[in-house]
Amino acid sequence: MKQFGAFTASELYCPKCKVAQPVREKLLLVLPTGELHQYLCSQCGSSLGERTTTGTKPVPLVVPRLASNGKRRLLGGGR
Numbered sequence: 001m002k003q004f005g006a007f008t009a010s011e012l013y014c015p016k017c018k019v020a021q022p023v024r025e026k027l028l029l030v031l032p033t034g035e036l037h038q039y040l041c042s043q044c045g046s047s048l049g050e051r052t053t054t055g056t057k058p059v060p061l062v063v064p065r066l067a068s069n070g071k072r073r074l075l076g077g078g079r
């Protein structure tokens with residue numbers, strides 16, 4: 001039984017500021033197994049840690065369609 005869901009940090013100790021600071025979360029990588037996020041100090045921008053999430057939906061690969069004559073065609077409003 002899961003008691004807790006995923007945790008995200010709202011504040012972390014910043015060694016440069018020498019105090020706990022609010023953090024910003026930045027997406028670094030999208031992996032087949034999840035996503036890698038980095039926590040940054042909102043005051044000085046220092047990296048304070050990383051978090052990996054799992055169970056996220058994979059990003060679909062977009063492949064251009066080939067026209068019936070074998071040439072690539074533009075998708076969208078192009079003529």
